[in-house]
Amino acid sequence: MSGAALMITRCATVLPPEPRWARDGTRTSPPGWFDYKTELGPRGYKYLPPALHYLLTAARHALADGVGAAGVVLGTNSAVSALHAAMDRTVVQSHSAELSPMLAPYFSVNLAAGKLASEHRLTGFQLTLTSPRIAGLEAIQVAARALAMGRASCLLIAATEAAPDPAEPGADRGEEGAVVLVARPLSNVDASGAGVRSTAGSAGSSAALSGGGTCRARTFFVPPDAPHRAGEALAAAWAGLGLWDGGSAGGTSKWLRDGGSAGGISKWLPPDGGPRIVAVLDDSPVARRIAAALDGRARVIPAAAGCLEPLVQVAAALRAEREATVVLSASAEGNVATALVTPPGAV
Amino acid sequence: MGGVYITGLGAVTCLGSGVDRLWHGMTTGHSAPVPAEDPHAHVAQRLLYAVPPHAFAPSSAVGTAGAATRYAIESVRQAVADAGLGDAERRAAAVVAGTGMGQAGAQEHWRLSGYPDGDGDGPQWTSTFTLGAAVSAWLGADGPNTTVSNACAAGACAISLAADMVRAGEVPVAIALGAEAYSRVALACFDRLGALDPLSCRPFTSDRQGTVFGEGAAAVVLESAEYAEARSAPRVYSRVLGAGWTCDAYHPTAPEPDGAQIARAMSEALAEAGASVGDVGVIVPHGTGTHLNDLIESNVLAEVFGEHAAGIPLYSVKALLGHTGGAAGAIAAVAAVLILHKGVVPANVALGEQDPECGVWLPSRTAPCARDLALVNAYAFGGNNISLVLRRP
Secondary structure, three states: OOOOOEEEEEEEEEOOOOOOEOOOOOEOOOOOOOOHHHHHOOOOOOOOOHHHHHHHHHHHHHOHHHOOOOEEEEEOOOOOHHHHHHHHHHHHHOOHHHOOOOOHHHHOOOHHHHHHHHHHOOOOEEEEEOOOOOHHHHHHHHHHHHHHOOOOOOEEEEEEEOOOOOOOOOHHHOOOEEEEEEEEEHHHOOOOOOEEEEEEOOOEEEEEEEEEEEEEEEEEEOOOOOHHHHHHHHHHHHHHOOHHHHHHHOHHHHHHHOOHHHOOOOOOOOOOOOOEEEEEEOOOHHHHHHHHHOOOOOEEEEOOOOOHHHHHHHHHHHHOOOOOEEEEEEOOOOEEEEEEEEOHHHO | OOOEEEEEEEEEEOOEEOHHHHHHHHHHOOOOOEEOOOOOOOOOOOEEEOOOOOOOOOOHHHOOOOHHHHHHHHHHHHHHHHHOOOHHHHHHOEEEEEOOOOOHHHHHHHHHHOOOOOOOOOOOOOOOOOHHHHHHHHHOOOOOEEEEOOHHHHHHHHHHHHHHHHHOOOOOEEEEEEEEOOOHHHHHHHHHOOOEOOOOOOOOEOOOOOEOEEOEEEEEEEEOHHHHHHOOOOOOOEEEEEEEEEEOOOOOOOOOOOOHHHHHHHHHHHHHHOOOHHHEEEEEOOOOOOHHHHHHHHHHHHHHHHHHHHHOEEOOOHHHHOEOHHHHHHHHHHHHHHHHHHOEEOOOOOOOOEOOOOOOEOOOOOEEOOOOEEEEEEEEHHHEEEEEEEEOO
């Protein structure tokens, strides 16, 4: 039942400058923080939504130095949200004939991964996951399963988001940017020479993870009308990830026997604390129950509108020197994902 | 026996609600698109194979959910009942939903009429893609919940992803579905691209002029053989034996001219199934009615199936139901399961002269499904290709 693990050999991010969020959780990215002409070139990219600009730029960083991949698993929630709204206004106020024929295909959210695939000849496959908030973390699980089943030998795991239409409620909490990880099956990587070599460009940065970091992820669902089930489900997911030697030491099993859903994880966590925990959570009932189960042991990052931030945290954990990290996130709709990330120095 | 069992089916289409209605429509061949009832859609072509307004009574639990979510939940309700899943199976089930546009139709409505009130915690941005979560919430399920949005291949992707979850031992039961409803934006973009037929969806005909959208949803219950047998599942319709996923990596909308990647998808699906082309008794093609898609798929079928191609019947679901986008692959799979289960390939909808360049066999009369395997193809914008191989139990 444990989630298959994979090796991450490279990660790249394209993000607005820090701080990306104001105290009230609204986006602070300065206008013009990203210039596609600078990053991608002056021609051929004008008629693409911003989420594709971010994604293509991050992928170029990740695939530098002749690194190759066969396919991509992309997570996104808002890549074409603003585009849909703009197109809709045109059709309502004018006519479909006024739509740009260059932009029209991009109403389909999978065109982000499709464009990435065509730019890098990723003929293996592309999958676009859109599960609320967790699609980025979920991409790790889906990619690991696909690699384990032999559907590809090397994959990109990615998340990209763009600011939603300003007229939509909560749009000021929209995310901007992209993360791309290069993933292989564990067995295909030479684990010698562990270390991190980072480079930075004008809007993006990249890290080659010599020896590779590892990731594994699990997802589950907490019905919003039954948030009390969150703690138990989280415990089961972490057991599935192989944390704390699973139930063999009695921890998980004992917690479940004791009715862990009613309490926090402190009585389950080993005394020495275990991995660092980073939780990207909103204020929904599901997230509040997850937060309660974490017993104050996690660094909680306020969730924004999309699925980018959890994968940003995975990339940050991979670049950490030695410390393993558990990243988790939950959506108000009930989707929950958690990943165990082990950077190269800790493998 | 290998593969993942299909033990329950559900469907909502322009023919109405229920698998029986789908099969009845497949065997009688009557359907027609209607103009989309949207006074705000300023488009040249507006035909739609619409789900009838009162096709089913929606669950009271769906709240402000849009049509795609209502179709999704209804198809899952049928499939779960058909499979006889109890409370324990429902709670443990994974849900994998395929949709291209998700709740876009609802968002378009809200854009004009105002957004629904939030939960009192201030304005929260809501993704278009909450359909899968709504299904798990309705089921009360704890299992993994995935929404995959590979456009018109999404429904087939959902089935393959769910089958892989079961094969990997992650869950004993998974529910896979595809769902799509009318979206003004999707209709307008296809209209702008000149990809809509003004008459009807007419795959493989000489004078086809594009596709016509349809609404609908289909769901399947997938189980490991051991689990289905242990719980004495009422019936096993079919097994998912293999899948092939590829990407053209060629163009945003146009298929790769030589069809190399759709050929690879078919070949890999057959290889994963441990099957040969001679084992296939029916093919449910992607066949949208767009000129290039139908031509290239026909050419590749001839290439992959060689001397067997002329003797394998095709059943075109889109000729009956229109192009149901992210639901299409799931509806096609349910249609293929029904064909295998009944042992009969219904006559294709009579649409006019077949394009002589599309050298596929589209029976105009009922034909026997003489072999145990079905091949289902689903393709999408962005060069997404997937083929599924299903087998009689």
